[in-house]
Amino acid sequence: MSDTALYVYALLPDTPDAPGDPAEGVTGLDGRPLRLLRAPGTGLAALVHDGPPEPFEGGDEQVRRWVVEQDRAVVAVWERTGAVLPMTFNVLVAPGEDTAAEDRLTAWLAERAEELGARLRELAGRAELRVELTVDREEAVGDDERARALEAEMASRSPGMRRLLAKKLEHLRKEASERLADGIHADVRRRLAAVVEDIRDRTRTVRDPREAEVLTAALLVPAAEIETVGTVLADVQDSHPAVRVRFLGPWPPYSFTELTSGPAVPAAQAAAPGLSE
Structure with missing residues (x-):
């Protein structure tokens, strides 16, 4: 044999x-x-x-x-x-x-x-899309007077004082970005759920300290609704200039296979776009 x-x-x-x-x-x-x-x-x-x-x-x-x-x-x-x-x-x-x-x-x-x-x-007839929505911490403060005042003060202070003021400015940006992220998360998820068949939350493998996370997810989407998802995400970005959108796919439905067991136990696994991560 x-x-x-x-x-x-x-x-x-x-x-x-x-x-x-x-x-x-x-x-x-x-x-x-x-x-x-x-x-x-x-x-x-x-x-x-x-x-x-x-x-x-x-x-x-x-x-x-x-x-x-x-x-x-x-x-x-x-x-x-x-x-x-x-x-x-x-x-x-x-x-x-x-x-x-x-x-x-x-x-x-x-x-x-x-x-x-x-x-x-x-x-x-379904595809997987992956979306990542984040808030840019610097953009989140917008025209906040406290942020502008801190930036102006830093220009005329000693290096040691500039470091202290920079920490205050970063804390202000962090609070503003996380507040915005929390405020739009539910609305974004609701709008996406109206046009996709399933949403699976994912964990970001790389986090940018300059951003606050809104949503990281895999979407199961009928082929006819892929453009609709893009329209929803574009509208979110237009409504919130500090939001950054990453939109990947379409791919085969890797995140939605849901086999209770495969034909063999995987001998090894590796992370890469599209495959098990």
Whole structure:
């Protein structure tokens, strides 16, 4: 029996009548050609490449490159099919003592066909957007007379006194930015909830000390509403000049896959745009 393992990129609906092979010409990690493994009778397929059962390991830069390559492959197939359940980095299905990796994976797909098929149908035609709204601390004080007075006083004071006044000014900016952030958070969330199907809060991996956080979230959005989300965010920014908006996507619905378990325990995970963070 072959000792070949399968590296799994994503699960997707198997639609034999659809024109073309969604995996045709798509490459994955280190340019490996990808293929569909179909589970007959389930309506499901897995996007995989063949290889040894060992996980991909390397330095930080190497792993980041692999994760980006995996993301690129999943996006390419998602754009062709409209629905995928992405896997995290390094999900491998190894052969058993007397069972090929292909048989193990197709058996798992058959066992979970109802759940997986339902989730793919729910996510069809949906995309993930990621938004970050923050308040610029300096802009938040606007024309505040106390801030202007502190800035003017700093110009004529000694270095030691300037440092003291700078701390007072920073405290004033911090209070103003956090007050504004708290004041608009609920309104922004309510307006987004009116045009998206789901909102998942996220944790910012990098925080800028010059900003106060309003909202960091993943949005599940029907394709027809992506422009509407952009319009809502543009209006928020127009209404509050101190607000900074970062709007990323569309991506496959990485944050909304919600599998209770995968075909194999991930051998390793890495953070990168689009993949598990």
